[in-house]
Amino acid sequence: xxxxxxxxxxxxxxxxxxxxxxVLLLYPxxxxxxxxxxxxxxxxxxxxxxFIGLNNYLTLLQRSDFWxxxxxxxxxxxxxxVASYLIxxxxxxxxxxxxxxxxxxxxxxxxxxxxxxVVAVLIFVWMFDAQYGVINFFxxxx
Numbered sequence: 186x187x188x189x190x191x192x193x194x195x196x197x198x199x200x201x202x203x204x205x206x207x208v209l210l211l212y213p214x215x216x217x218x219x220x221x222x223x224x225x226x227x228x229x230x231x232x233x234x235x236f237i238g239l240n241n242y243l244t245l246l247q248r249s250d251f252w253x254x255x256x257x258x259x260x261x262x263x264x265x266x267v268a269s270y271l272i273x274x275x276x277x278x279x280x281x282x283x284x285x286x287x288x289x290x291x292x293x294x295x296x297x298x299x300x301x302x303v304v305a306v307l308i309f310v311w312m313f314d315a316q317y318g319v320i321n322f323f324x325x326x327x
Contacts, residue, residue, distance in 0.1 A: 221241055223234045245251050280291055312320050 222236060222238055224237045224241075225234050276294070280287065280294065312318050315321055
């Protein structure tokens with residue numbers, strides 16, 4: 186059996202994307218968590234921060250409007266998930282049965298999924314057209 190050597194090229198190629206991900210996602214997330222432990226006046230000049238530890242979280246947990254928001258979020262999320270699942274399941278079961286016009290209804294269900302793909306392909310075909318495409322126009326001007 187041949188032993189494979191470790192390839193560094195994939196690591197080097199994905200490193201810029203990971204660095205960008207870290208800068209755009211992880212840094213703001215870490216900064217937000219750090220700021221949650223301080224009493225900060227956002228409109229005041231910087232330097233007016235005071236460390237208060239978990240007091241922001243304790244205050245949040247004691248507010249009734251926070252718990253009302255949690256209840257509304259949970260009810261909404263459960264309602265949307267259950268309703269989406271049931272609608273999808275009922276639709277799939279109905280379209281699986283034999284009935285007149287089944288092919289038409291299946292086609293109508295697939296069209297919203299397929300049309301954006303077709304439109305994107307056609308736009309790129311037109312953009313890259315050798316005679317009238319906008320990409321070719323700019324390349325000729327260069």
